[in-house]
Amino acid sequence: MKFLAGENIAELLERLSSRSEVWAPRELRGSGGTVMFERWRSGDPLDLEHFASISAKDMVLPRTEKLFGFSYAFGGAAVGNPFGTPAEPAAGTPAEPAAGARTAGESIRITAAEPAGNVVLFGARACDAKALDVLDALFGQTEGKGYNDPQYRARRAGLTVITLACLTSDPACFCSSFENGTAEKAGSDLILYPVDGGFLAEAVTPKGESIIESGVNSRDKDDSAREPGDGDPETGEAASGPTLFEESGLEMPVLAVTAMVEGLEGLRQKLAAIFDDLEFWQAETEKCISCGYCTYACPTCHCFNIHDEMRGDREGERLRSWDACMFHLYTQETSGHNPRPTLAHRYRNRINHKFSYYPENQGEILCTGCGRCIRGCPVGLDIRDVLRQAVEASAGPGEGGDR
Amino acid sequence: MSDIVSIIQRVLGEVDLVLGWTATGAGGVAAPDRFQTAAEAERAVFNATCVHNLAVHLPRLKDKTVGIVAKGCDSRSVAQLIQEREIDRDRVKVIGVHGLGGMIDVRKIWRLHGYGVPVDARIDSLFIDGREVDRKEYLRQKCLGCRDTVPVVHDKLFEAQGPPITGIAEAATVEAILPGTGLGASLTAAEAMSAAGEDESRPLSELFANMNPTERRLFWREQYSRCIRCYACREACPMCFCRDVCIMQTTDPHWTGAGVDAGEAEMMQLIRVNHLAGRCTGCGECERACPVGIPLMLLMNEQNQVIEDLFGYRAGTDPEARPPLLTFDIKGDSRSEK
Amino acid sequence: MRIGVFVCQCGTNIAGTVATDKVAEAALSMRDVLHAETLQYTCSDPGQRAIIDAVQKKGLTRVVIAACSPRMHETTFRRTIGQAGMNAYMMEMVNIREHCSWIHSDIDIATDKAIDLVQKGVARVRRQVPLYSTTVPVTRRVLVIGGGVAGIQAALDIADSGLPVTLVERGPTIGGNMARLDKTFPTLDCSSCILTPRMVEAKQHENIRLMVNAEIEQVRGYIGNFEVDVRKKATCVIEDKCTGCMICQEKCPGKAPDEFNAGVGQSKAISIPFPQAVPMVAALRKEYCRQFINGKCGVCKKVCPADAVDYEQVDEITTEMFGAVVVATGYELYDWREAYPDYGGGQYPDVVTSLQYERMLSASGPTAGHVQRPSDGAEPKQVVFVSCVGSRDESVGRPLCCSVGCMYIAKQAILTKEHIPDSQSYVFYIDIRATGKGYEEFTRRAQKEFGAIYLRGRVGKIYPSNGQLVVMGTDTLSGGPVEIEADLVVLATGFSAARGAGELARKLNISYDQYEFLSESHPKLRPVETTTGGIFLAGACQAPKDIPDSVAQASAAAAKVIGLLSRGEIETSPMVAAVDQLRCIGCFKCRDVCPYNAIEALELRDGRQVAKVIDTLCQGCGVCNVACPPSVVSLKGYTDNQLIAETMELLR
Amino acid sequence: MAELKLIGFLCNWCSYAGADMAGTARMKQPGELRIIRLPCTGRVNPLLILKAFQQGADGVLVSGCHPGDCHYNEGNYYARRRLELLSRMLPAFGIEPERFHFTWVSASEGARWADVVTQFTRKIEAMGKMSGAEQGTPPAKASCEAGVGAPDEQTGSEDAVPA
Known part of the structure; x- marks a missing residue:
């Protein structure tokens, strides 16, 4: 294991930011103490103590992303030239369009979205990193898996995740309920374990290795923001920065163990058993105000909406943005009919999607136990209570047993 | 706290359900709850973490007769909903909470002491992790200038018997207004x-x-x-x-x-x-x-x-x-x- | 979508400053525009035909016309595209003349602006949907409010066309102010001689129902169908029984001010205003009646041979439907007393108003036509007329001209000489405004034949001295101060709107100005219409005017009413609000703000209460659209999206 | 293209007619203002003004009938309240309140209209373009910049070509 001194974190980020965007958790000004992953620029403070309110899924599935731009172009020449006398179409003007045909000369130009650049996500937690792995199962990090969303894949490929291992947890954390808990390595490229005076660094992927091995032990050649004396860009000579990762014999620290939700085995069947027990779902959601925070903060919720936004009548963009299954509009049909008319229906779907459908279809539980939905819920709704009660209810005699 | 339970139980005789709080919300603080029977109402509490404005549920419960526990500020929402004809005064029974000493900013406690730290937020005192602290330090910003100590509409009053809110408001206005900074527009x-x-x-x-x-x-x-x-x-x-x-x-x-x-x-x-x-x-x-x-x-x-x-x-x-x-x-x- | 843009050159009116060909060319790059051309005069017959041609040949579905103000030609072009087979509302006019070419001299600036405006018009018309008018049947009955000469004229003209008319008069008799005049200028016709026959005709007309002592309580409804509550005030006299014998008036011990005689002389608590009153029915004024003040008297009831007195009578409210309303509430004299302390503020009995003097001159007046000054009954020899009291006087906040003062002063000066041959009249004037037929000659006669001395200047002060009044003024022609000792001073007081005109206007939903004169719809082209359809104006309620103007306007209003009601049904504007009931949340903020009570609640099958616009009541102001939180009440033709699109296009 | 972007929302019956009158009288006015016609100032949604500022307007002018003169009797009274509130809120939104002007111009006040336009334009010229308007969203996270626009409504049956 290599050792990274705590005081070298800033230098590490400095070096990383010379070739990538760096995003790191920071307390936001004027936000009443909200911590979010924000674009890090030299000199920015970090908050590695508090948990970010919103997950890091933004890195691969932005809140809103442009899929492409479009504009209406016109080739129609003036009719009746010279102006002043109405006349037949001048030479070269397309013949009068047939009834119902498009406007003469109109065409639509498509402009591709700018390609995503490289991003380093610093200070994610195991649950955040694992969530990326969970999303990969749907969006297709690798060929042949998922439906290969090109924008997602490009962002994912350009993303390096440096995870901060959790030595402590809070009562909302429940990652230990799922597989490896705080020891989860999936989704991370490099994991930093806090120890006295710094961190032990463990590379999980070649990306992580390259950070330790080469990439950041010297300043990047193309660093335009270099200080004088950092090295000669022409010669490619390495900058004379300090070596950040040193050999270390320190012992691995003990990771936190978070709350467990018992009885989750066979949850799919248990949820199926109470699917029709609408009273159960009503009781669970009666305090819910369907604000949608849980889905927006969640590292694994990934429902999106695609919509065209026009600027004026001539040009616009096709955008993809987050959507939330807790919204009434989510399944609203054009006819006005809504197959999930109440909160109870919608919450049932949310739970089932996370713990039944997604595991069935993608082989991963759509929850990593990060606890954001618990910490931030304005009405104090706790998904673990719902799971526990679902387990309990499914065991109850005669309650939808034949499902 | 038995007080609030018995008031809710009494009101339950007149309505389909009562909106109130239970102590067992996420993070160990009060969370909104609704009670339909006297037995359910046993879990009702009222403490200084009952910050939620339960009036938000009223427009969604128009098909029911509803009792609601409302702080002074919450009761204004109830009054406004009545004024806008969104709810029918006759179908709502308001249990107004009188004599509050301001509510506690749980988020602030969590930020400073960690999420889920044991909090005993009484009307007149505050214990964090078993130690009493100065509750004025943790009052919600909006409570500091409270002008709504008396519920605007109420059918029953629950006397919380907290410290006088006026004292709090005065204590809160200690900082003088800062002089102008003369900032230029070029600043971010x-x-x-x-x-x-x-x-x-x-x-x-x-x-x-x-x-x-x-x-x-x-x-x-x-x-x-x-x-x-x-x-x-x-x-x-x-x-x-x-x-x-x-x-x-x-x-x-x-x-x-x-x-x-x-x-x-x-x-x-x-x-x-x-x-x-x-x-x-x-x-x-x-x-x-x-x-x-x-x-x-x-x-x-x-x-x-x-x-x-x-x-x-x-x-x-x-x-x-x-x-x-x-x-x-x-x-x-x-x-x-x- | 297939949009055609037509850019009008308006000769050089537009083309002189706006490069119209560039505008047309730019229009062709706008979305869905497949036809653009310039036209020399779009409103001309060839211009309109060019539009129709283009619509039909190119299959245009929407049209933008960049020309003059839509207030000028919107209706014209709606008709044009209607003729081309399109829905008349799929057209948008943008104003590149009044708002562009005429106010700019720089061709680039004006052209840029014109292109922007066309872009805005295209954005707007792209979001336009076809609109359709509806028709409503009309009630073929007419309400005339006010029984002065204008109201009488309008009622007679309308009744003559066969339409039933209800003529509502607030006072106990019709006739109005004209009935109080002695003679009329410039012919010196006897006022009652020409008016009384018309009053009687109104009373006897089979199509006119007269309601005196009656006021408008409330008005609901809209053009074609107004529902009006009329309050018939208790007069303690049973109208049908009273024979007008006036015995009650004779025997009544209760003194009361004589309103008909403008306070000159006295009347009784129960009285008939004047011998030619129509209807000839007594009315009792409770505030002066001993029966009501002391609880004992009862003389009139005892003496009435027809048993027509009924102390128990109460106000009655009747509700009737009318298709149209003519407002002819007239004027009253401006109350000068407070504003002119220098003229005595009403302290000097021998300073009288022109109407008081008129009554003093009248043979039917309290002095039977013998001019006697109020203080001592002596015949005045020196009479001073002061013009423009409460008119054309910014210092008292009344810059308006009363329009008749100059004329009636001349008339009264002439009459003074006729009544008192050895008298001398002086007239202080600002200008002599004598614009009517024979008017100028009339004022000349007053000076030349009747010796009235005209002094151009304002009167600064009037004060008593040795049993006379000293009138201090300036003669701006001779340039010096003038002092005249007068036996009687007559103030040519200006006109105010009738008391309560503003209140009535609010009931009728029509506009009024700062003096509470009622506002016409357009000062030039719609002088008898109001801003509310179906309500018309006649006479001095709109602005000070003389008798022939009042009568002319009354006949004009009558013609409008007859025209309106001749159709049997009327078309309503389709640019009204509409509710998307599926999305309506039933908060009824729209109903709270609607000035026309045009929104009602509708219960859907699922029990939800939603708002519904009554098309025929809605006038299309759009106040509801803004008040509606989810904006599901939408003003057709001015939807949120249209306005947003216009704004966005201008800020591209 | 004019440097400053000024938008005027005018009621049809008074101020639009007043502007017509100024035009008929050939009263020269600065060229930046673009007028949007509405039936009544009561139809002016304060959001429309905010939208205009948000989309880069440097000044917004609203003009209607004088109080008491409203074609719809009451519309301008509602507007008066709504817009007074708006103008007092503008500083909190970060918009100089001077950039918004609400006034009354009657159909007969052509000269006054020309004066209003001139004064307003001069005032905004002196203030310059709205600062901060050009600063969009921080990059990367939100990749779409100012992608606001009116929807692209489907064409109705009216768009079928007449036979």
Whole structure:
């Protein structure tokens, strides 16, 4: 294991930011103490103590992303030239369009979205990193898996995740309920374990290795923001920065163990058993105000909406943005009919999607136990209570047993 | 606490359900609950973490007769809903809470002492992790200037017997207003905030008051840039009962796009401010619900003050009043002829 | 979508400053525009035909016309595209003349602006949907409010066409102010001689129902169908029984001010205003009646041979439907007393108003036509007329001209000489405004034949001295101060709107100005219409005017009413509000703000209460659209999206 | 293209007619203002003004009938309240309140209209373009910049070509 001194974190980020965007958790000004992953620029403070309110899924599935731009172009020449006398179409003007045909000369130009650049996500937690792995199962990090969303894949490929291992947890954390808990390595490229005076660094992927091995032990050649004396860009000579990762014999620290939700085995069947027990779902959601925070903060919720936004009548963009299954509009049909008319229906779907459908279809539980939905819920709704009660209810005699 | 239980149990004789709180919400603090039987009501509590404005549920429960435990501030929402004919006074039984000593900002406790730290937030004292602390340090910002100690509408009163709220309000106004900072327009919003004297002891409202319009514009751009368009502000608002036809999300009319862009998020909040003119009771639930901590009440408080100055009107203080923007005064308007 | 843009050159009116060909060329790059051309005069017959041609040949579905103000030609072009087979509302006019070419001299600036405006028009018309008018049947009955000469004329003209008319008069008799005049200028016709026959005709007309002592209580409804509550005030006299014998008046011990005689002389608590009153029915004024003040008297009831007195009578409210309303509430004299302390502020009995003097001159007046000054009954020899009291006087906040003062002063000066041959009249005037037929000659006669001395200047002060009044003024022609000792001073007081005109206007939903004179719809082209359809104006309620103008306007209003009601049904504007009931949240803020009570609640099958616009009541102001939180009440033709699109295009 | 972007919302009956009158009288006016016609100032949604500012307007002018003169009797009274509130809120939104002007111009006040336009334009010229308007969203996270627009409504049956 290599050792990274705590005081070298800033230098590490400095070096990383010379070739990538760096995003790191920071307390936001004027936000009443909200911590979010924000674009890090030299000199920015970090908050590695508090948990970010919103997950890091933004890195691969932005809140809103442009899929492409479009504009209406016109080739129609003036009719009746010279102006002043109405006349037949001048030479070269397309013949009068047939009834119902498009406007003469109109065409639509498509402009591709700018390609995503490289991003380093610093200070994610195991649950955040694992969530990326969970999303990969749907969006297709690798060929042949998922439906290969090109924008997602490009962002994912350009993303390096440096995870901060959790030595402590809070009562909302429940990652230990799922597989490896705080020891989860999936989704991370490099994991930093806090120890006295710094961190032990463990590379999980070649990306992580390259950070330790080469990439950041010297300043990047193309660093335009270099200080004088950092090295000669022409010669490619390495900058004379300090070596950040040193050999270390320190012992691995003990990771936190978070709350467990018992009885989750066979949850799919248990949820199926109470699917029709609408009273159960009503009781669970009666305090819910369907604000949608849980889905927006969640590292694994990934429902999106695609919509065209026009600027004026001539040009616009096709955008993809987050959507939330807790919204009434989510399944609203054009006819006005809504197959999930109440909160109870919608919450049932949310739970089932996370713990039944997604595991069935993608082989991963759509929850990593990060606890954001618990910490931030304005009405104090706790998904673990719902799971526990679902387990309990499914065991109850005669309650939808034949499902 | 047995008091609140028995009051709720009595009210249950007249209504289908009662909205109140239970002690067992996430993080170990009170969470909204509803009670339909006397047995269920046994779990009812009232303590200083019962911050939620339960009136938000009333428009969604129109088919039922509902009892509701309402603090003074919450009761204004109830009154406003009655005034707007959104709920029927006869179908709502209000258990007004009187004599509160201000509510506790649980988020602040969590931020300073860790999420889920054991909190015993009584009406008159506060214990964090078993140790008593000065509860004034942890009062919610909005409670500091409370003018609504007496519930506007109520059928029953629950005497919480907290410390006098006036003392709290006075204690809160210790910081003098900062002198103008003379900030240039070239500063970024963050710089503006720093220059305006940003630190823990100074409420954001003071910093905001010290900014000029350009600085505020930048300030809001930065604030709105982190909006995730979750609409929690709207959903948490008792007065936002348009629900799924809200013009923040419609294309007809298409006031704002659904993209995440500071400009669009700004328009979204401008819609909210506009729609709550003369209706906002200042309960602060929008700001409390905002997961990214946008200080939405800066605008709402400002507007409420302007409306009080212009029309002498405070929303939710009189269920019979004619709201100022739904009427006019041929001669009496303050506007001078231009 | 297939949009055609037509850019009008308006000769050089537009083309002189706006490069119209560039505008047309730019229009062709706008979305869905497949036809653009310039036209020399779009409103001309060839211009309109060019539009029709293009619509039909190119299959245009929407049209933008960049020309003059839509207030000028919107209706014209709606008709044009209607003739081309399109819905008349799929057209948008943008104003590149009044708002562009005529106010700019820089061609680039004007052309840029014109292109912007066309872009805005295209954005707007792209979001336009076809609109359709509806028709409503009309009630073929007419309400005339006010029984002065204008109201009588309008009622007679309308009744003559066969339409039933209800003529509502607030006072006990019709006749109005004209009935109080002695003679009329410039012919010196006897006022009652020409008016009384018309009053009687109104009373006897089979199509006219007269309601005196009656006031408008409330008005609901809209053009073609107004529902009006009329309050018939209790007069303690049973109208049908009273024979007008006037015995009650004779025997009544209760003194009361004589309103008909403008306070000159006295009347009784029960009285008939004047011997030619129509209807000839007594009315009792409770505030002066001993029966009501002391609870004992009862003389009139005892002496009435027809048993027509009924102390128990109460106000009655009747409700009737009318298709149209003519407002002819007239004027009253401006109350000068407070504003002119220098003229005695009403302290000097021998300073009288022109109407008081008129009554003093009248043979049917309290002095039977013998001019006697009020203080001592002596015949005045020196009479001073002061013009423009409460008119054309910014210092008292009344810059308006009363329009008749100059003329009636001349008339009264002439009459003074006729009544008192050895008298001398002086007239202080600002200008002599004598614009009517024979008017100028008339004022000349007053000076030349009747010796009235005209002094151009204002009167600064009037004060008593040795049993006379000293009138201090300036003669701006000779340039010096003038003092005249007068036996009687007559103030030519200006006109005020009738008391309560503003209140009535609010009931009728029509506009009025700062003096409470009622506002016409357009000062030039719609002088008898109001801004509310179906309500018309006649006479001095609109502005000070003389008798022939009042009568002419009354006949004009009558013609409008007859025209309106001749159709049997009327078309309503389709640019009204509409509710998307599926999305309505039933908060009814729209109903709270609607100035026309045009929104009602509708219960849907699922029990939801939603708002519904009553098309025929809605006037299309759009106040509801703004008040509606989800904006589901939408003003057709001015939807949120249209306005947003216009704004966006201008800010591209 | 004019440097400053000024938008005027005018009621049809008074101020639009007043502007017509100024035009008929050939009263020269600065060229930046673009007028949007509405039936009544009561139709002016304060959001429309905010939208305009948000989309880069440097000044917004609203003009209607004088109080008491409203074609719809009451519309301008509602507007007066709504817009007074708006103008007092503008500083909190970060918009100089001077950039918004609400006034009354009657159909007969052509000269006054020309004066209003000139004064307003001069005032905004002196203030310059709205600062901060050009600063969009911080990059990367929100990739779409100012992607607001009116929807692209489907064409109705009216668009079928007449036979």
